[in-house]
Amino acid sequence: MSRLWLPRRRHLAEGLGLDRRAFLAASLRAGGGAAAALALAGCDWKGPRAAQSLLRSAEHWNERVERKLFRPGARNVPSARAVAAGAKFPSYFIADELPVWDEATRGVWRLEVSGLVGRPQRLTLDDLKLLPRTEARLEHFCVEGWSAVAVRTGVRLSDLARHVGLSPDARYVDFQSFDDGYHESWDIESAMHAQTLIVYGQDGELLSPEYGAPARVYAPVKLGYKCTKYLTRIVFLAERNGGYWSDQGYEWYGGV
Amino acid sequence: MANLRGGGFHAGSSMSHVERRHHLIVRITHWVNALALTIMVGSGLRIFNAYPAFARKGDTFCCYPFEGHRIPEWLTFGGWLAGARNWHFAMMWVLVVNGLVYLGFVYLHGEWRDLVPRRGIVRDAWQMTRFYLALRRDHPAQGKHNALQRLTYFCLPYLAIVSVLSGLAIWKPMQLAPLTALMGGFVWARYWHFLAMLALVALSLGHVFMVFAVDPYSLRSIVTGGYDPSKSPEARNARPFINLRARPRPEPPGGGDA
Numbered sequence: 001m002s003r004l005w006l007p008r009r010r011h012l013a014e015g016l017g018l019d020r021r022a023f024l025a026a027s028l029r030a031g032g033g034a035a036a037a038l039a040l041a042g043c044d045w046k047g048p049r050a051a052q053s054l055l056r057s058a059e060h061w062n063e064r065v066e067r068k069l070f071r072p073g074a075r076n077v078p079s080a081r082a083v084a085a086g087a088k089f090p091s092y093f094i095a096d097e098l099p100v101w102d103e104a105t106r107g108v109w110r111l112e113v114s115g116l117v118g119r120p121q122r123l124t125l126d127d128l129k130l131l132p133r134t135e136a137r138l139e140h141f142c143v144e145g146w147s148a149v150a151v152r153t154g155v156r157l158s159d160l161a162r163h164v165g166l167s168p169d170a171r172y173v174d175f176q177s178f179d180d181g182y183h184e185s186w187d188i189e190s191a192m193h194a195q196t197l198i199v200y201g202q203d204g205e206l207l208s209p210e211y212g213a214p215a216r217v218y219a220p221v222k223l224g225y226k227c228t229k230y231l232t233r234i235v236f237l238a239e240r241n242g243g244y245w246s247d248q249g250y251e252w253y254g255g256v
Numbered sequence: 257m258a259n260l261r262g263g264g265f266h267a268g269s270s271m272s273h274v275e276r277r278h279h280l281i282v283r284i285t286h287w288v289n290a291l292a293l294t295i296m297v298g299s300g301l302r303i304f305n306a307y308p309a310f311a312r313k314g315d316t317f318c319c320y321p322f323e324g325h326r327i328p329e330w331l332t333f334g335g336w337l338a339g340a341r342n343w344h345f346a347m348m349w350v351l352v353v354n355g356l357v358y359l360g361f362v363y364l365h366g367e368w369r370d371l372v373p374r375r376g377i378v379r380d381a382w383q384m385t386r387f388y389l390a391l392r393r394d395h396p397a398q399g400k401h402n403a404l405q406r407l408t409y410f411c412l413p414y415l416a417i418v419s420v421l422s423g424l425a426i427w428k429p430m431q432l433a434p435l436t437a438l439m440g441g442f443v444w445a446r447y448w449h450f451l452a453m454l455a456l457v458a459l460s461l462g463h464v465f466m467v468f469a470v471d472p473y474s475l476r477s478i479v480t481g482g483y484d485p486s487k488s489p490e491a492r493n494a495r496p497f498i499n500l501r502a503r504p505r506p507e508p509p510g511g512g513d514a
Contacts, residue, residue: 058346063351069431077428079441116508139442141429143337144306148313197315220430249338250347 018217062162063253070255077148077219085148086203089140091210094244095180099230100209106178109214111198115173115236118165125214127199131163138195141256143222143245149162152218153201158192170236175217175228182206184226184243188236190255193221198231223254273460277474277483279365280422284477285358293460295343297453298333302340305332306448312443319447348423355416370400371409381407388495395490402489415452415459422449459492469496 013132093099111128114120122125130216135153142148157173174185190196196219200207207213212229225245236243246252267342274350278286305326311317334340362368374380380403386392396402401409425436425445439445467474470489485491487502 055342055346057280058349061340061349062345064429066431069428071431072432074433076433082441083315088314090313095299099506139429141442142307143341145426146313148306149430167423187326219348230288245338246265247341 015126026156043108055157061169062251066253066255067189069185070221072189072193074193074221075160076138076195077202078137082139082149084137084203085150089148089150089202090142090146093179093210093229094182098209099177099179099180101214101230110230111215111231112233112235113160113164114168114233116170116238117161117236118167119163121164125200128155128198128215132159134159134197135201136195136197138218140218140219140224141220143250143254151203152197152199153204154197154199154215154218156194157196157198157217157234158194160198161192166236169238172237174233174235174237174241174242175231176233176235177228177230178232179228182228182230182244183241184228184246184254185237185241185252186226187221187240187253190219193219195220196222221256225250226254272371273486274482275483276481277477279361279367280356281361281365281366283478283481285354285361286494288350288354289358292347292354293456295333295347296351297457298331299344299347300449300453301327301339302332302334303337304345305329306337310443310447310450315443317443317447345427352420355413359413371406373406373410377403377406389412390495395493398490408463412456412459415455417451418448419456422446422452425449466496469500470494472500473502 108124110122111122114121134156137151140148171188172185173188173191174183176183198214198215199218202211215231216229217227291340308326309323316322317361334343344416380396383396384402384404422445424432425439425450429436429442436442436445439448473487483502492499492502
């Protein structure tokens, strides 16, 4: 397969790779009037630090609210009139180069399901396809503000969890990839939602590399950046494990 | 601020007494609102710039002529998308709590009487418009606020409700799916949120313009609470930029504190 060299996309608009302090500095520079007043009131880094801790406690508060709002029975049902995105479905990725699993050098792709489970497994794509299949037309919500409708085919994570004997101690799950260290961890409630899928098909075809082949996470309960593509490991954990974008300042919870 | 009633006669000025116009709670919530709303609009525009369009991917959108055009960066707040989102989702609580404190206060304290439309509001608003357009010479009689102000201030809580509901529908299109459906879906919820913001910004800009062009003396009332009725737009017969200065006027017959 020829390598697709694409420019570094402005994923999540402008993933500048800033840390929290840098984005706050950027916030305060960009904000003009009100922000400048805040920064001046602080005189040095105290202003921004105060704002930083304020924003962090707001994020914790919001996570509590979002977890209260979470209903396992909620279902995403796109309107019948909603046009499917098809080839217009955006295909962002993190690395400069489109991640493609090369069997010649890496061997057969396997999805490791491990951590707090009774029977850890390393599943091939064929193994995945043998598990109960779920297919649904779902709306994808991106942190940028767009949404897109596609048909997703895959395995419910809750079915997979039963398959590997999930321990009740698992409160979080980390979805890891071969895409430049990309990963995102989730709360177990969202992970066990009936529309949280390990997807290997989109719009009736096998997932293509642009959309995260061989398999990716997809769930309408989370924003797109929480749904790791190019999946290699699903690790059930007792503690949360951050994530690629959540470590840079995006909300860890990222619920929809 | 001392109440000058009964003793406030200054050489060279007309009889003037300062009345208490805005309660401390109104003044605090006003300025908290001004700051929080500014940050909300700026961060909201920064969030919008991450996808400055309304169409669902693969679809088109009927009703926004600037699909794909970013808002000028200097109007935005938050620096980057995550920063803007963090500010937006923090400030929304300040704005909502502040708004509830204000509404609760004006309801319990009686100020709502100065804000709800009275009978004949449409006729009075038309007369104010005629006055501002110089189709009428004398300022229509008014109480605390003129008819145009009343209509504007009365609309604001409803715009706030639309903003909050459409905002919730965008934030939680899955968990609050019925609310999002009520808005016409995720795409339309974003549109209503945007339009409500535009309306709030337009009314706020009009408000600020009128403060400086017609009634700069009201700034005092929203800072210290004091207002000198002898300098009211009605007393000055003030239109935008006309009769901005308060001139000594003859004492009204039988009036004053003498």
